[in-house]
Amino acid sequence: MAVDSSIIEAVPISRAIAQRHPAANILRTVLFRIGSAIFVLWGAVTITFIVLTILPGDRATILLNITSGQTIARTLEELAPINAMYGFDQPILTQYIHYVGALLQGDLGTSFELQRSVANIIGEQIAPTFTLAASALLLAWIFAVPWTLFTAGRGRRIGAFGSATETIMAGLPQYWIGILLLIIFAIGLRWFPVIGGTSFMNTVLPTVTLAIPLAGFLGQSIRSEFDRTMREPFVLSARARGMSGAGVRARHVLRHALIPGITLSGWAIGHLLSGTVLVETVFARPGLGAILVNAVSNKDFALVSGCVILNSFLYVVINLVLDTIYLVVDPRLRGAA
Structure with a gap:
């Protein structure tokens, strides 16, 4: 089977170019790895959001029980203001967008128990x-x-x-x-x-x-x-x-x-x-x-x-x-x- 001579010539040529421009190749590799790192970090943020969203227990109820020091059932009237304040009543996609947007601004949220910025803690x-x-x-x-x-x-x-x-x-x-x-x-x-x-x-x-x-x-x-x-x-x-x-x-x-x-x-x-x-x-x-x-x-x-x-x-x-x-x-x- 015949082999295209252009392919054979391209291999040493590409290697020669890589040897003549090591800095450009290193920069390209670093940029690629930065992109991969950003993708991995986005995946970690997304998985964290999904896990915290699907955990058993209503987040508004847990928040009220933490602040009051009592573990009791809550009525819808009691939960409504908390859900509105923290956006728990919004669609999951909307919550996710707000969550990622806040993270991009360095806002990790507020601790339910300590009532302080998570970033400060x-x-x-x-x-x-x-x-x-x-x-x-x-x-x-x-x-x-x-x-x-x-x-x-x-x-x-x-x-x-x-x-x-x-x-x-x-x-x-x-x-x-x-x-x-x-x-x-x-x-x-x-x-x-x-x-x-x-x-x-x-x-x-x-x-x-x-x-x-x-x-x-x-x-x-x-x-x-x-x-x-x-x-x-x-x-x-x-x-x-x-x-x-x-x-x-x-x-x-x-x-x-x-x-x-x-x-x-x-x-x-x-x-x-x-x-x-x-x-x-x-x-x-x-x-x-x-x-x-x-x-x-x-x-x-x-x-x-x-x-x-x-x-x-x-x-x-x-x-x-x-x-x-x-x-x-x-x-x-x-x-x-």
Whole structure:
């Protein structure tokens, strides 16, 4: 079967154009991923609205019961002003349009229970939670990378020991780690305070609690790629040029092995932001965890919705940043952009 010669010629030509214009290709890829991120965020907002709309229980009744402190049935005459005030009596599509429009203006609504702006409530509590999550992610990387360099690609026994340690770390429950750290370092040795706050000393134990399991997951993903890369031809070539084993591992192999860990970090942010709910409870630490648990218990839909949308927004933005970091860490992606 004959093959059109123009097709054969177009392939190297397109590759040559891509190599001559790497910045344009990177910009196009970034713009495409921004569009994908916006679509994902719109999906999260839509699903949140649908879930809150179809939940059992009349929202006007719940709001009246929260404000009055009584759980009783309400008449239509009592519910009518609340439905009109919050737009609950309007068609679902109209409510959805108003909901999205308010979000685009930064309006997350008003807390039914606290009668305050959801944005203000979250703004007061987001700093401790985000600090804890970011600190845990950074500490997990500090644990995982040196451990992988020390144990990966150094023989079967050392590799098996390193992998087994990571598996154990990844499987440890966060609440168990938190309680154990409290008993040993706060109650027993009295190195850290028992009741959590936002100071450095109050943040150490919660950070370690979140970082240990995450370091296990990161170590496993980095180790797998590290072992695979050690068998690549360019590693043998680098050694043949006289580069030391440590230099090859740190300068060449590790750079490729970090990519799965970067991918996992995007998931880790969402996991950490949700995992702080439990850790903040164990350490009596201020943050979004306490207000989210209280909002769910009291069916404060506006506050729950605000927390969910905030987590979705942070997750999407951080993954977008990580996608851009790929282009810096792995030069092969620049030509494919």
